[in-house]
């Protein structure tokens with residue numbers, strides 16, 4: 001009887017500690033499994049730039065996404081979509097892509113588009129805002145390497161000439177898990193390379209040859225004007 005009473009007292013004393021410990025374990029487990037929980041209304045997305053403390057997310061190889069998509073991932077994509085739509089043409093520039101690591105989530109997800117206004121400017125086909133998951137690319141046989149001007153929401157106020165393939169074959173998955181395998185060239189190929197690179201921790205500035213450099217936006221505009229004279 002005494003033994004039982006003693007055990008009861010000890011258990012009562014330990015209970016809060018045990019619960020606390022379980023709570024830590026559960027949180028750690030939840031974080032490692034889900035990665036995040038996202039409420040679409042209370043968590044507006046914030047762009048991670050390479051000068052912020054949390055920039056390391058931009059440098060990681062992002063996690064593969066599992067199908068079927070869970071609600072957190074679905075909400076993340078929804079919020080990213082909203083961000084791109086809200087950002088469109090805010091200051092006369094076009095948002096043509098956004099990758100999940102750029103908003104702080106290390107997953108192989110990105111959005112891409114060629115808005116109508118931009119397509120008209122370059123006389124190319126517009127591309128509707130779409131998502132691509134677990135994507136990768138490789139150059140096609142006909143592909144050439146070229147230097148193309150780029151900027152990035154995560155590299156503030158800087159532009160540069162990045163080495164890109166003129167034509168790529170890319171594969172990835174739609175939100176409902178359908179496999180996509182396509183060839184892209186021109187601007188679309190450039191956008192897709194830039195965005196897939198984000199999901200592998202690569203920024204456009206890594207693709208600038210040694211004899212070129214990162215420019216301020218003003219320098220970039222002046223340099224481009226000089227080149228097209």
Ligand SMILES: [Zn+2]
Pocket residue numbers: 151152153154194198
């Ligand atoms: Zn970017």
